[in-house]
Amino acid sequence: MRFAIAVLSAAALAGCGGGPYAQQEREVKSQVAQYFNSLNAEAALMAIDAKATRSVADAPSLGRTMNTYDWRIDGYVVPDVTCPDGKCKAKLGTLAYTGVDLKCPACGAALADEINRLGRSLPMFEIRSGSALPIVVIVRYVRKVGVYDPSSTVSVTARTQEAIPVESFTGRDRRDPRNYYAGGFHRPDSAFIGTTGFVYKGGELRQIDPASVGKMTAMPPENVAVSAMKLGPTAAVEKPLRTWASIAPAPTVEKAPE
Numbered sequence: 001m002r003f004a005i006a007v008l009s010a011a012a013l014a015g016c017g018g019g020p021y022a023q024q025e026r027e028v029k030s031q032v033a034q035y036f037n038s039l040n041a042e043a044a045l046m047a048i049d050a051k052a053t054r055s056v057a058d059a060p061s062l063g064r065t066m067n068t069y070d071w072r073i074d075g076y077v078v079p080d081v082t083c084p085d086g087k088c089k090a091k092l093g094t095l096a097y098t099g100v101d102l103k104c105p106a107c108g109a110a111l112a113d114e115i116n117r118l119g120r121s122l123p124m125f126e127i128r129s130g131s132a133l134p135i136v137v138i139v140r141y142v143r144k145v146g147v148y149d150p151s152s153t154v155s156v157t158a159r160t161q162e163a164i165p166v167e168s169f170t171g172r173d174r175r176d177p178r179n180y181y182a183g184g185f186h187r188p189d190s191a192f193i194g195t196t197g198f199v200y201k202g203g204e205l206r207q208i209d210p211a212s213v214g215k216m217t218a219m220p221p222e223n224v225a226v227s228a229m230k231l232g233p234t235a236a237v238e239k240p241l242r243t244w245a246s247i248a249p250a251p252t253v254e255k256a257p258e
């Protein structure tokens, strides 16, 4: 089955706009949330579409890669975290908090105290225009990329097949008579920390060009006047998110043969 999908852009989510600051602040918060919700809703449809496919040739009409986004209004990103546990000390790299308490993936130590101590968390939603209008926000998020994989199969023994006839739910994989096809899916591939920005004007979120976002988030940050920004649908600034599990061990120096 194919799903027709309307591409929801930030512009399609226009609110009223033009009200007093407090009202516009509420609108910006809700529109940024809707921005990520609609992107994730597209991904959810892609996942359903992938599940209905049966071979590489029958790849989802929506594409082979699927993006899902982790974002929340009180979320934050913390660079360069090292596990505080004396015995562990795992270098965890950049971590993102989106509502789930952060723990060291190596030893399970809670990281909240350490993150507070570091004091360099970058908020996922940051108003950069003070109390002036138009409201300018910097938005940070995690983008997870999944790659379409049609080869999801489940091996079922003859005995199980006798007790629970799965054939009525799924097709048999032609390559191996014991395997049953379980639908395609998107295999987790890579993740990125993204930084972008929006100007809220006339009830619409207008995305800020990556060069301006780069200046605004540099150390130390630079102020960019709205009139100097290029606004419109544009690219975000993204950096690969290397999770702890994917960091390659330090190269070992090979001993010359004796």
Ligand SMILES: [Zn+2]
Pocket: 083, 084, 085, 088, 089, 090, 104, 105, 106, 107, 108, 109
């Ligand atoms: Zn640890």
